[in-house]
Structure formats: structure tokens, C-alpha cells
Amino acid sequence: MATHKLLLLPGDGIGPEVMGQVEQIVSWFGKHGLGSFEIEKGLVGGAAYDVHKAAISEGDMKLAQEADAVLFGAVGGPKWADVPYQHRPEAGLLRLRKDLGLFANLRPAICYPALASASSLKPEVVEGLDILIVRELTGGVYFGEPKEIVTLEDGSKRGVDTQLYTTPEIERICRVAFELARTRRNKVSSAEKHNVMKTGVLWKQTVTALHAAEYKDVELEHVLADNCAMQLVRWPKQYDVIVCDNLFGDILSDVAAMLTGSLGMLPSASLGAEDPATGKRKALYEPVHGSAPDIAGKGLANPIAMIGSFAMALRYSFGAGDAADKLEGAIADVLGSGTRTKDIAGPGANAVSTSEMGAAIIKAL
Amino acid sequence: MATHKLLLLPGDGIGPEVMGQVEQIVSWFGKHGLGSFEIEKGLVGGAAYDVHKAAISEGDMKLAQEADAVLFGAVGGPKWADVPYQHRPEAGLLRLRKDLGLFANLRPAICYPALASASSLKPEVVEGLDILIVRELTGGVYFGEPKEIVTLEDGSKRGVDTQLYTTPEIERICRVAFELARTRRNKVSSAEKHNVMKTGVLWKQTVTALHAAEYKDVELEHVLADNCAMQLVRWPKQYDVIVCDNLFGDILSDVAAMLTGSLGMLPSASLGAEDPATGKRKALYEPVHGSAPDIAGKGLANPIAMIGSFAMALRYSFGAGDAADKLEGAIADVLGSGTRTKDIAGPGANAVSTSEMGAAIIKAL
Ligand SMILES: CC(C)[C@H](C(=O)O)[C@@H](O)C(=O)O
Ligand SMILES: CC(C)[C@H](C(=O)O)[C@@H](O)C(=O)O
Numbered sequence: 001m002a003t004h005k006l007l008l009l010p011g012d013g014i015g016p017e018v019m020g021q022v023e024q025i026v027s028w029f030g031k032h033g034l035g036s037f038e039i040e041k042g043l044v045g046g047a048a049y050d051v052h053k054a055a056i057s058e059g060d061m062k063l064a065q066e067a068d069a070v071l072f073g074a075v076g077g078p079k080w081a082d083v084p085y086q087h088r089p090e091a092g093l094l095r096l097r098k099d100l101g102l103f104a105n106l107r108p109a110i111c112y113p114a115l116a117s118a119s120s121l122k123p124e125v126v127e128g129l130d131i132l133i134v135r136e137l138t139g140g141v142y143f144g145e146p147k148e149i150v151t152l153e154d155g156s157k158r159g160v161d162t163q164l165y166t167t168p169e170i171e172r173i174c175r176v177a178f179e180l181a182r183t184r185r186n187k188v189s190s191a192e193k194h195n196v197m198k199t200g201v202l203w204k205q206t207v208t209a210l211h212a213a214e215y216k217d218v219e220l221e222h223v224l225a226d227n228c229a230m231q232l233v234r235w236p237k238q239y240d241v242i243v244c245d246n247l248f249g250d251i252l253s254d255v256a257a258m259l260t261g262s263l264g265m266l267p268s269a270s271l272g273a274e275d276p277a278t279g280k281r282k283a284l285y286e287p288v289h290g291s292a293p294d295i296a297g298k299g300l301a302n303p304i305a306m307i308g309s310f311a312m313a314l315r316y317s318f319g320a321g322d323a324a325d326k327l328e329g330a331i332a333d334v335l336g337s338g339t340r341t342k343d344i345a346g347p348g349a350n351a352v353s354t355s356e357m358g359a360a361i362i363k364a365l
Numbered sequence: 366m367a368t369h370k371l372l373l374l375p376g377d378g379i380g381p382e383v384m385g386q387v388e389q390i391v392s393w394f395g396k397h398g399l400g401s402f403e404i405e406k407g408l409v410g411g412a413a414y415d416v417h418k419a420a421i422s423e424g425d426m427k428l429a430q431e432a433d434a435v436l437f438g439a440v441g442g443p444k445w446a447d448v449p450y451q452h453r454p455e456a457g458l459l460r461l462r463k464d465l466g467l468f469a470n471l472r473p474a475i476c477y478p479a480l481a482s483a484s485s486l487k488p489e490v491v492e493g494l495d496i497l498i499v500r501e502l503t504g505g506v507y508f509g510e511p512k513e514i515v516t517l518e519d520g521s522k523r524g525v526d527t528q529l530y531t532t533p534e535i536e537r538i539c540r541v542a543f544e545l546a547r548t549r550r551n552k553v554s555s556a557e558k559h560n561v562m563k564t565g566v567l568w569k570q571t572v573t574a575l576h577a578a579e580y581k582d583v584e585l586e587h588v589l590a591d592n593c594a595m596q597l598v599r600w601p602k603q604y605d606v607i608v609c610d611n612l613f614g615d616i617l618s619d620v621a622a623m624l625t626g627s628l629g630m631l632p633s634a635s636l637g638a639e640d641p642a643t644g645k646r647k648a649l650y651e652p653v654h655g656s657a658p659d660i661a662g663k664g665l666a667n668p669i670a671m672i673g674s675f676a677m678a679l680r681y682s683f684g685a686g687d688a689a690d691k692l693e694g695a696i697a698d699v700l701g702s703g704t705r706t707k708d709i710a711g712p713g714a715n716a717v718s719t720s721e722m723g724a725a726i727i728k729a730l
Contacts, residue, residue: 076560090560120599125485141506141528142561149563156532159567163506163526166517193615195441195455196507198514202524226619227655233598233623234485250558251616254591258598290592 003036004318007067009044013291014301015073021303021358022310028362034323045075045089055092069317070284074291097137100282102270104176105135109256114335118344119261126259131239134177135249139169142246165199170206177243178215187219187240191228257288264289264302264343267309269316283317285309299353302341330364368401369683372432374409378656379666380438386668386723387675393727399688410440410454420457434682435649439656462502465647467635469541470500474621479700483709484626496604499542500614504534507611530564535571542608543580552584552605556593622653629667629708632674634681648682650674664718667706695729
């Protein structure tokens with residue numbers, strides 16, 4: 001049995017707590033012969049800055065490059081509000097995405113039946129919701145140059161960011177979306193602003209051509225990003241896979257996540273290109289939620305998004321779809337039996353702690 | 366009594382139908398001595414392209430420059446999907462915004478009590494909702510240069526858009542937000558992505574400094590744009606005024622509009638700077654909804670957003686707050702009495718036509 005190298009980067013806030021639960025799950029899978037894992041640990045975000053004066057150290061970047069998969073908790077918090085910009089906690093995450101070439105961010109938004117009532121939307125709007133946002137993650141306004149603030153002659157300042165996409169960048173992310181749609185309900189909605197942005201024009205042209213050449217069996221629809229945000233609120237079940245650029249994906253995936261009422265439960269995968277020689281791809285798995293500094297260290301965090309992220313690692317990095325199904329099944333069982341952390345318990349209801357939730361999932365395995 | 370010059374640009378799709386109702390309202394106000402209006406009409410969008418081979422003619426641009434207020438319907442539709450990019454219907458609207466210097470876009474999102482049930486959100490989440498998005502409208506990625514698609518040596522293409530803001534641009538829009546907050550619940554939420562974008566860093570710095578210097582009496586909070594989209598879905602009543610750049614405003618205002626269940630009802634105002642000599646400002650008023658080509662010409666469109674846009678013109682361009690209150694009161698009365706166009710009638714319920722709704726509002730005046 002191949003040994004899988006896992007790098008754990010718990011990060012800040014509730015990151016270490018939820019990562020602690022994943023460690024137990026990983027060791028359960030190891031002990032039960034469902035995979036062989038070699039675990040390394042590193043620092044990222046504010047936690048890395050406190051030690052290394054950088055949002056991730058070169059040593060940890062090297063471990064990330066060597067790992068078969070990185071599990072990432074969350075970064076940031078008020079403690080680091082004033083660190084120099086290039087060392088802010090988010091810089092660690094952005095560097096991992098860029099240097100590992102993790103261009104494909106998969107964000108499923110699933111409404112767990114037991115939790116539909118936690119949504120701010122009406123039950124009939126979200127019950128059974130299962131959509132997947134495929135977000136481009138290494139391009140666009142996040143990384144384009146120039147990206148700077150300059151002082152003008154009159155003393156005022158000008159800030160610039162550059163939104164930049166090439167056809168190969170657009171093609172490879174849309175390819176991921178089409179391939180995944182084929183395993184789902186066979187529909188891709190491509191969101192951009194071609195009515196205002198030249199990158200949107202290029203995006204629309206490129207996805208249209210790729211579809212005609214290779215994916216005619218998949219339904220393709222084009223939607224303006226602003227309208228897509230609106231439609232997600234109006235009737236999200238019209239979507240299957242939504243593909244979009246880095247910035248639109250940032251916003252649309254947050255909207256989609258919030259619809260489900262299950263923000264503390266949603267995992268994500270960020271994947272690189274397959275290495276033709278080894279068949280392997282670099283990958284990072286992280287919860288959609290943030291570092292929630294206000295509840296950190298109190299045992300209140302919901303570890304399910306982080307545990308679900310490990311399930312995605314089993315599926316996408318380790319070819320262990322059965323093990324992933326087993327883990328996701330255990331999560332569903334635990335929810336079905338009524339076990340709830342505070343975020344999903346509803347006002348006044350009994351809630352379990354982070355570690356009790358982790359233990360319940362292990363018990364259900 | 367001063368005569369107000371109004372330019373009507375009905376545009377495409379349902380634009381002409383809803384504008385027709387506003388014309389009746391304007392003439393009612395004139396006849397009842399509640400204002401003196403001089404009306405000009407022009408073409409914009411596809412309608413202008415069909416006649417002038419441009420999304421707005423130079424003659425109509427001149428009329429817009431001379432008008433005290435422009436009333437704008439909506440533009441676009443499948444008929445013009447293949448016109449040259451610089452002549453696409455939206456180009457007419459973008460040119461009006463830019464050439465008239467309409468930097469401040471005010472988009473109220475109000476949930477009419479009688480319509481709360483039309484929202485996809487739970488009634489308790491949206492009932493009584495009254496927020497105002499103040500969107501920067503003449504800068505950012507909409508207009509920054511370079512903005513182009515170039516062919517690279519290997520035959521692939523690269524698209525570029527430029528997100529660009531200066532401190533004076535940020536200051537003037539934030540000033541509008543603070544001033545309006547003072548007339549409301551005294552809170553401004555500034556949305557940007559300073560964790561990723563340099564324009565976001567500059568935005569946050571600039572609004573913070575302006576607040577400290579001149580608006581300490583107003584509560585200011587900073588929120589990341591992705592989180593803001595999420596929070597709008599989770600619990601929108603936490604907001605009063607949200608101020609943001611052009612692109613974030615495009616998306617956030619659409620989300621906010623959809624929350625209310627009243628998309629066909631929401632007006633907007635786009636204002637220029639006050640001319641120190643005359644005290645006047647250029648202005649354009651338009652519904653938040655689009656041209657809805659699928660229902661155009663069928664008498665199904667809801668004219669309330671367009672009529673409400675005229676109410677905003679009365680308030681912001683003509684200093685006629687009382688007349689605006691009267692018109693908004695008439696709209697509320699008509700809704701209160703149960704009169705509904707199809708979009709807000711609910712399945713199976715009786716609905717009135719566009720012109721019946723217009724007539725009902727005139728009757729209630
Ligand atoms: C933390 C931040 C840099 C990040 C982003 O903007 O991509 C986050 O919002 C996300 O969506 O993963
Ligand atoms: C029609 C389009 C150019 C416009 C925009 O993107 O600003 C519209 O979506 C809006 O919000 O007014």
C-alpha cells in the first residue's frame with residue numbers, strides 16, 4: 001500500500017482545533033488499514049508570522065511541495081491586523097495556491113437535509129441543494145501585475161490591480177468543470193461579465209469554443225456574474241456546476257455556501273495539473289469557513305468542514321473514493337442522529353463540543 | 366416655478382412599456398401644479414443601434430448633458446448579441462455614466478411589507494429590510510486602461526482589465542455614503558478585498574481617514590466583499606448603508622435587490638458632483654431590473670421600479686421631497702390594496718397589466 005504524505009497546516013483561530021479532529025480521523029483510517037499516511041506539520045498565517053516573521057516559511061513551502069496533499073485550517077485574526085502587508089496571514093494561503101499551481105478550486109455547496117432549517121432561505125428553496133462552484137484560483141485580479149499603490153504628484157494616491165487571463169488558463173479550468181459535470185447532472189453555467197470586461201469576453205469565447213470542440217454532450221449556459229449572484233438567491237437549484245474566475249468565484253462560492261445554512265460544514269479542494277510523468281497532482285484541502293477568532297479555543301468550532309476536506313483528499317488525491325464515501329456517510333449519520341455543534345444546533349438546543357463531534361464521527365465510521 | 370428638463374431614454378425590452386407609465390405620472394404632476402417638466406425623448410441601447418449604428422447617438426448625448434435628469438429604462442436583448450463590441454447595448458449606459466460623471470449610484474433595497482412573502486428568504490430575515498447600497502459608478506475595472514484582448518506569439522490570447530482607483534475618487538463616493546447614513550440609521554459598512562487587492566488597501570485607508578477627519582459621528586465598519594455577500598444572505602438587517610466600488614457594487618446590489626422579493630420594484634439614482642456655480646448635479650434614474658426581453662411587449666412588466674426612479678428624481682434632482690413622498694405613498698397604497706403585476710402576484714393569483722398598475726398609482730395620487 002502506497003504511503004501518502006500529508007502536510008497539516010492548522011493556521012490560526014479555530015484552525016488548530018478542527019485540525020486536531022482530522023488528525024484523529026487520519027489515524028483511525030491508518031489503524032484500520034484504509035490507507036497509510038505519513039504526517040508532517042507546519043505553520044501558516046499569523047501562527048507562522050509569530051515564529052518566522054513570514055506568513056509561511058521556506059521550509060514549510062518545501063514540505064508543501066513534497067506532500068501528496070496539504071490540509072489547511074484557516075488563517076487570520078485581529079492579532080495580525082498590523083503586520084506588514086506582504087506578511088499578512090492571507091499571504092501564506094495565496095503563496096501556497098500560486099506556487100503549488102492549484103488552479104482549480106472545487107467548492108461544493110450542499111444542503112444537508114437535517115440542516116435545511118438553519119438556512120436563512122425558505123426550506124423549499126434549499127432542500128436537496130447540491131451545486132459545485134469551480135473557481136479559477138491562480139489567476140485574475142489576485143495575481144495580475146501591476147498591483148500597486150503609487151503616490152501622484154499632487155500627493156493623492158492611485159491603487160491598481162490587474163485582472164488578467166489567457167486562453168490556456170481559461171481552458172484548463174473550464175475543462176475541470178465539464179469533466180466534473182459529466183459525473184453529476186451534466187450542466188455547466190459559466191459566469192463572467194462580458195458586457196463590461198474584456199477578460200469576460202475572452203472567457204465566454206474560450207468556454208464556448210472548448211464546449212463545441214470537446215464537450216457537446218454537456219449543457220453549457222452563460223450567465224452574467226451579477227445575475228448569477230441574484231439567481232443563487234432566487235432559485236439555486238437551477239445550477240449544477242458553476243465555473244468562474246478567481247474574484248467572482250470568491251463571492252459566488254460564499255453566497256452559495258451561506259444558502260445551505262451549513263457554512264461550518266463545507267469543505268473545498270484546490271487542485272493542480274496532473275503531472276504526466278507520475279499521474280499525481282498537487283492539492284490543498286481547506287474548509288470554506290474562516291478562522292473565526294471570536295470562538296477560537298472554546299471548543300465551539302464545528303470540525304465537519306475540515307473533516308469533509310479530508311474526505312475530499314481521500315477522493316481526489318488518494319484515489320480512495322470508497323474511504324471518502326465511508327467518511328461522508330459517517331458525517332451524515334452523525335447529523336442524522338441529531339448531534340450538533342453550536343453553530344448548527346439552533347437557539348436553545350443542546351450542542352456538543354468540537355472534540356465530541358469528532359469522536360461521534362469516529363464512532364460512526 | 367422652475368421648469369425641469371427631463372430626457373427619457375426608454376431603451377429596449379420592457380423599457381418602453383414601463384417608461385410609458387412614467388410619462389403619464391410626469392404629466393399628472395405637471396397638470397396638478399406639482400412641478401413643471403419639459404420632456405425630450407431619445408434612443409439608447411439596441412434601439413439606438415438599429416437607427417444610429419451606435420448605442421447612443423451624439424445628439425442624444427448632447428440632450429443628456431443638457432437635461433436636469435435622465436430617466437433610463439433598460440437595455441439589451443438577444444437581438445443585439447452580435448453587434449460590434451463597442452456598440453453593444455450596455456455601451457450606451459456606460460457612456461452616459463462616464464461622460465455625465467455619474468459617480469454615485471444609490472440603490473435602495475427595501476422589502477415592502479406586502480411583498481415579504483415573495484422573497485426566497487424567510488420572512489423574519491427580510492421583513493422591514495431597508496438598506497442602501499452606495500456604489501462607485503465611474504471608476505474601477507469598468508473603465509480602467511489597459512482593457513484589451515491581445516494575441517500572443519503562440520496564437521493564444523490574453524485578456525486584461527484594469528482595476529484602478531485614486532484617493533479623490535474613493536473620498537467622494539464615501540462622502541456620499543456618510544452623508545446619506547446621517548439621514549438614516551447612521552452606519553456605513555465599507556466593503557472591499559484589502560486582503561487581496563491594492564485598490565482594497567487604498568479604499569480601506571481612505572475611508573478610515575475620511576471618517577476620522579469628518580464623520581466620527583457615523584459608525585463605520587469594514588467588511589470583506591465576499592463576507593458582505595454572505596452576510597447579506599444570512600442577516601441583511603445588520604446593514605444600513607453599504608459603500609463599495611463599481612464591480613462589488615454591481616454584485617452586492619443585485620444580491621440585496623433579490624433578497625427583497627421586489628426586484629421589479631427597486632429604483633436607482635446615479636448622481637454626479639454638484640456644480641459649485643449652479644448647485645445642480647447631473648443625474649440618471651433607472652430601475653435595478655434589466656430589459657427582460659422574454660416578457661417585452663406583453664403588458665406583463667411591473668412599472669413600479671421605473672416609477673420609483675422618477676420619485677428619486679423628484680427628491681434628488683428637483684428638490685421636491687414632498688412630491689416624492691406623495692408618489693412613493695401612492696405606490697405603497699396600491700400595493701397595500703393588493704394590486705399586483707404578475708411578477709409579484711404569486712402563483713395562480715390575479716394580476717394586473719403594466720398600464721393597469723400605472724393607472725392604479727395615478728388614481729392613488
Ligand atoms: C483568505 C482570502 C485570501 C481568500 C480569498 O479571497 O480567496 C478567502 O476569501 C477564500 O475564498 O478562500
Ligand atoms: C448593464 C450593465 C453594464 C450594468 C453594470 O454592470 O453596471 C448593470 O448590471 C447594472 O448593474 O446597472
